[in-house]
Amino acid sequence: MQAFQFMRANSIQHAIGAAAHASTAQQGASVRYVAGGTTLLDLMKLDVEYPQLVIDINRLPLGEVEHTATGLKIGALVRNADLAQHPVVKRDYPVLSEALLSGASGQLRNMATTSGNLLQRTRCMYFRDTAMACNKRQPGSGCAAIAGVNRMLAVLGTSEHCIATNPSDMNVALMALDASVVIHGLRGERQVPIGEFFVLPGGDPQRENVLEPGDLITHVLLPAPPAGTRSHYLKLRDRASYEFALASAAVAVQVVDGHIQHVRVALGGVGTRPWRSPEAEQALKGRAPNETAFTAAAEAALRDARPQSQNAFKIELARRCLRHALATATA
Ligand SMILES: Cc1cc2nc3c(=O)[nH]c(=O)nc-3n(C[C@H](O)[C@H](O)[C@H](O)COP(=O)(O)OP(=O)(O)OC[C@H]3O[C@@H](n4cnc5c(N)ncnc54)[C@H](O)[C@@H]3O)c2cc1C
Numbered sequence: 001m002q003a004f005q006f007m008r009a010n011s012i013q014h015a016i017g018a019a020a021h022a023s024t025a026q027q028g029a030s031v032r033y034v035a036g037g038t039t040l041l042d043l044m045k046l047d048v049e050y051p052q053l054v055i056d057i058n059r060l061p062l063g064e065v066e067h068t069a070t071g072l073k074i075g076a077l078v079r080n081a082d083l084a085q086h087p088v089v090k091r092d093y094p095v096l097s098e099a100l101l102s103g104a105s106g107q108l109r110n111m112a113t114t115s116g117n118l119l120q121r122t123r124c125m126y127f128r129d130t131a132m133a134c135n136k137r138q139p140g141s142g143c144a145a146i147a148g149v150n151r152m153l154a155v156l157g158t159s160e161h162c163i164a165t166n167p168s169d170m171n172v173a174l175m176a177l178d179a180s181v182v183i184h185g186l187r188g189e190r191q192v193p194i195g196e197f198f199v200l201p202g203g204d205p206q207r208e209n210v211l212e213p214g215d216l217i218t219h220v221l222l223p224a225p226p227a228g229t230r231s232h233y234l235k236l237r238d239r240a241s242y243e244f245a246l247a248s249a250a251v252a253v254q255v256v257d258g259h260i261q262h263v264r265v266a267l268g269g270v271g272t273r274p275w276r277s278p279e280a281e282q283a284l285k286g287r288a289p290n291e292t293a294f295t296a297a298a299e300a301a302l303r304d305a306r307p308q309s310q311n312a313f314k315i316e317l318a319r320r321c322l323r324h325a326l327a328t329a330t331a
């Protein structure tokens, strides 16, 4: 681990101001906020991340979940364990509770926060090994995974520069819930729909989202679900706990008079970003919730999948995962 400066922020403005000051005073010094630390500290110990300034944001008043007339306002520092057990989340957004509880372990969920989970980095093993070529860690160095061990990696949204998956379970559920991310930066506050928050790797895999240097996530907003919506998260993995997804599906479905009226479909473990599938949603809208419709949706969701040498199995696994999640949600 490399030496770094450390400070605690007392307010949102203090945090943003300190990040901006460090960037200007030290000519583009890299700055990281630390929340639960369960991603950042690992990566700092591995020398994958080496910020010059670490700003602890745990004193900021961002640890509450507010139930408003329009939905839920989740503070960036709400711990994954608390969010999963929140009574309104369990009642109105079960897909989110299930996704959170399927991730990591009890100890990690007690530390991990909403914003940290949103921004967790890929688990591609070459990214975490500074001896290996990795365009995400070291732009222009190449991608060791493409000709290497790629069984866990993505089949959707890949580029010739990077095939890493977004590993978060929570992010997949947020896609199915039409979440928005509230960001505070030097230019004020803005809200970004979750579907526009993550970017594809393209030729610049180092950039994973639309955040600018020094931007602080303060909240995640969830709109109230359409009346009668049922939602579900299904995660398939090599072992039953403490393991990242090979494939997962988050679905939210409203059935009216025997037909699907509102539907959201998102996949995890298979995309370079949490993967919303408008194609699958289109295949389901207006149809009766049955096996024929679910199969059509699963085909549509994976139509553009491009496997690597070791992960073709994920395509059929993701199809089955989605069919099963839809059947459970609408049963
Ligand atoms: C052994 C292990 C197993 C795991 N298994 C799973 C799993 O199965 N499923 C899963 O989804 N996850 C899993 N995780 C990942 C875990 O969910 C994340 O490490 C955790 O959610 C990160 O949250 P944190 O608060 O600790 O983030 P931190 O480590 O504090 O921060 C992560 C990143 O977010 C940035 N950041 C944090 N908050 C803000 C903010 N408010 N504004 C701007 N930037 C911010 C930090 O600068 C850093 O870059 C696992 C982790 C470990 C170590």
Ligand code: SF4
Pocket (backbone or CB within 6 Å): 122, 124, 125, 126, 127, 133, 134, 135, 136, 137, 142, 143, 144, 145, 146, 153, 161, 162, 163, 164, 205
């Ligand atoms: S897949 Fe992406 S993260 Fe993994 S080695 Fe290639 S460039 Fe790096």
